[in-house]
Amino acid sequence: MKMPISDAAIAALLGYGVVFVGLVLLMAVITLMGKVMTAKKGETAPAPAAPAVPAPAKEGPAAPGSAGDIKLYDVGDREAAMLMAIVADKLGKPLNELRFKSIKEVK
Amino acid sequence: MDILGTLSGLVMDSGFAGFFADGGWKNLIMIALAFVLLYFGIVKKFEPLLLVGIAFGVLLTNIPGGGLYHMPMWDAYVNESAYDPVNDVALYETVDDGIRQIPIEEYLARLTCTAEEKAEVEEKIIEHLSFTDIIHHGGLLDILYIGVKAGLYPCLIFIGIGAMTDFGPLIASPSSLLLGAAAQLGVFLAMFGAILLGFTGPESGAIGIIGGADGPTAILTAMMLAPHLLGPIAIAAYSYMALIPMIQKPLMRALTSEEERKVKMKQARPVSKAEKIIFPILVATFVILLIPSTAPLIGCLMFGNLLRETGVTDRLSDTAQNALMNIVTLFLGISVGATTVASRFLSWETIKIVILGVVAFCFSTIGGLLVGKLMYKLSGGKINPLIGSAGVSAVPMAARVSQDVGRETDPNNFLLMHAMGPNVAGVIGSAIAAGFLIQLFG
Known part of the structure; x- marks a missing residue:
């Protein structure tokens, strides 16, 4: 069944409005979630702040095939592996001859 | 044995004879169209994963006597x-x-x-007729098409898309959602245009959703509102998605100044793992409560994303991203192509849909860019309006286009991650637009 043009115009405006309102509300919800999570992170910040000063790494030769102990701050395992591979490649040395103490994301 | 009779019967039963039957020439045109689409898919690499399947479906369904689709x-x-x-x-x-x-x-x-x-x-x-009768009497493509008709394939694809999408940029910058909403302008303008051109309300809604630049959403909406237009709508949607760089770049250059294109955006805040896990649960709950008809699309999208982010369902996430996605894409392409039966596809309606599709894409891009410009002004020049055009879904092609146009002006400007926010917001936006249209016309 054909739709009157006035109804079509109203439906189009209403539809666009609904999408906007829906996503603005969603934006508010996500912003709220972000604020809550950031606040929670802030509350627990003193605890993880301690390891910001890298603990003294165990000295001595690394075991063959191992990159030694490493501490990661805000860096995922995959990113860390990629970074270590890049450094090893740039230096032209095998990964197990290098010792990485920590990798930290600079913000 | 009547050799002549047998030979004559073979000739008369062959597909070639079908071309000389009433309206048989239309099948020849559709077969030529299938070859053109195959060329675009294989040689030009336009959305090949789906376009090759659709094109082959077009070919199979239009060979007279094949009986694969009824x-x-x-x-x-x-x-x-x-x-x-x-x-x-x-x-x-x-x-x-x-x-x-x-x-x-x-x-x-x-x-x-x-x-x-x-x-x-x-x-x-x-x-x-029931699905059982269709399995009993139908051809192979009829049986595969049941997955489209039941709304199964688009939803399964949405699980895969959710599993492949990182919503981090959107969580870090929730204002991206405004751009995702703005870029649905083409959906509603094309819907209005379709009504002006004489389509019914449900048909217009199905045509308008092409502007959402989201294939599975377009297929699901067309299947629910105007199944007889599914073939041309799917072909228009996927063809234009492949042509996004050609459609968007001139509009982006025309609507933004060099100064605006040069804006370098500040790096977004890091998003914690917990936020990424909570996000799909929150979005699914909130959006489905708001517009219940978005449940199939948003539910599956967010379920897929949850599988990706939980960290305890890696196997399921991997299956959703790869095996499941590939299998469903295979079935979806060929069965959607099968709906392009010559007698129905070759009509003025198809030409109108193709024109309305490009109008929808253009206005969606314009809507995103205009709100991008508004955000540029309101933020005191901190937001590059080029990321607005990425608000049309087409992930990640539209975000790449923003990056490309940004780098044309300043080779050191990296907009990709900033454009990914509006880009994934566009997926949610087009699902909400589809939900509204289904609720209105369904």
């Missing part, structure tokens, strides 16, 4: 009319105010065949 059977299913599997006829006719069911007795009286043949037809007529 349009009258699906017409009978949609219009809830009886179906004659012997002659492949749906027992209804279109009249001024809709459709009229043809009584079986009237239909049999119209047949010009012997009484014995009529009795056989009467015995086999199915009054109410």
Whole structure:
């Protein structure tokens, strides 16, 4: 069944409005979630702040095939592996001859 | 043995003879169209994963005598009319105010065949088609098409898309959602345009959603609102998605100044793992409560994303991203292509849909860019308006286009991650637009 043009115009405006309102509300919800999570992170910040000063790494030769102990701050395992591979490649040395103490994301 | 009779029968039964039957030339045109689409998919690499499947479906369904897809059977299913599997006829006719069911007795009286043949037809007529009847009487593509008709494939694809999408940029910058909303402008303008061109409300809604630049959403909406237009809508949607760089770049250059394009955006805040896990649960709950008809799309999208982010369902996430996605894409492409039966596809309606599709894409891009410019002004020049055009879904192609146009002006400007926010917001936006249209016209 054909739709009157006035109804079509109203439906189009209403539809666009609904999408906007829906996503603005969603934006508010996500912003709220972000604020809550950031606040929670802030509350627990003193605890993880301690390891910001890298603990003294165990000295001595690394075991063959191992990159030694490493501490990661805000860096995922995959990113860390990629970074270590890049450094090893740039230096032209095998990964197990290098010792990485920590990798930290600079913000 | 009657050798001549046998040979004559072989010739008459061949597909070649079908080209000389009434309207057979249309099949030739559709086969040529299938070759063109295959060329675009294989040589030009335009959305090849789906376009090659769609093109091959177009080819298979238009070879006379193949019997892989029966349009009258699906017409009978949609219009809830009886179906004659012997002659492949749906027992209804279109009249001024809709459709009229043809009584079986009237239909049999119209047949010009012997009484014995009529009795056989009467015995086999199915009054109410079910999926079981379709499996029993249909061809291979009819059976695969059940997945489209049941709304299964688009939803399964959305699980895969969710599993492949990182919503981090959107969580870090929730204002991206405004751009995702703005870029749905084309959906509603094209819907209005379709009504002006004489389409019905549900048909217009299905055509408008092409502007959402999201294939599975377009297919699901078309299937629910105007299944007879599914073929042209799917082909238009995927063709234009492949042509996004050609459609968007001139509009982006025309609507933004060099100063605006040069804006370097500040790095977004890091998003914690917990936020990424909570996000899909929160969005699914909130959006479905807001517009319940978005449940199939948003539910599956967010379920897929949850599998990706939990960290405890890596195997399921991997399957959703790869095996499941590939299998469903394979079935979806070929079965959607099968709906492009020559007698229905070659019409003015298809040409109008193709034109409305490009209008929808252009206005969606313009809507995103204009709100991007507004955000540029309001933020004191901190937001690059080029990321607005990425608000049309088409992930990640539209975000890449923002990056490309940004780098044309300043090779050191990296907009990709900033454009990913509006880009994934566009997926949610087009799902909400589809939900609204389904609720309004469904």
